[in-house]
Amino acid sequence: MRTPSFGDFRRTIVDGEPYWIYSVFGKGDKTWQVTLPDAYLAYLKRWRTHLGLASPPPVPGESTPILPSNKGDAIGKRQVQRIYEEAMVATADRMEDQGNADEARQMRAIRSETHYLRHTGASQAIEAGGDIRHISEELGHANATFTESVYVNSEQARRRTEGRRRMV
Known part of the structure; x- marks a missing residue:
């Protein structure tokens, strides 16, 4: 069992553009990178400050658990x-x-x-106009077709329901 730590966050620069990624270890014992929303960094820094960590942003190779227990290990x-x-x-x-x-x-x-948190995040990304292929990759799906069948079809069903409820 792998413990998520602050070392899983990493700042990177591609084509002169700095951004943060989080390495996720999940289904099928695969690791993939998730791009952090810029707005998330403020919450991450606030959490680290609350924990009394020395540096507001995560430090490369840091082993501190993201969700520490009272004993110091991870919950x-x-x-x-x-x-x-x-x-x-x-x-x-x-x-x-x-x-x-x-x-x-x-x-x-x-x-x-708890899986609904994942669905909510993916649905919000789709509603915000995110590219289904990118969302699929960040979810760790084998292909975008699966992501589309789960999320886009449910979005279309929601549209139909809302459309039927409109007042004339």
């Missing part, structure tokens, strides 16, 4: 799952308090599915 997969689930339930409770019972019910239905 486990099950702990991450539990934190996610607690956040989803708290969000659903707030939605319900604000009169959004249907949305709260949907949130509770997916409360234990």
Whole structure:
């Protein structure tokens, strides 16, 4: 089991353009690079400052876990799952308090599915006009056809639903 560390973040420059990447180790024991959104770096620096790390940006080769436990090692997969689930339930409770019972019910239905974070990120990238081939690569899919079948088809279904609900 590989522990994600701050050393997995790396600043790189291509054609004079600096940007950050994150090395992901995932399905099929494959490693691939994900380009970090520029806006993410501020959150990453804030997290590192909160942890009391010396340098706001990550340092090459750094072994500090991204999600450290109280003992100094990394929190486990099950702990991450539990934190996610607690956040989803708290969000659903707030939605319900604000009169959004249907949305709260949907949130509770997916409360234990961390994979939805991945789907949300990919869907947002597609909605923002991202190239399906690039999104597919960053998701680690074997080809863009699969990504398109999962995300674009669901986007088209959503469009149909929204279209049917429009007022005349």
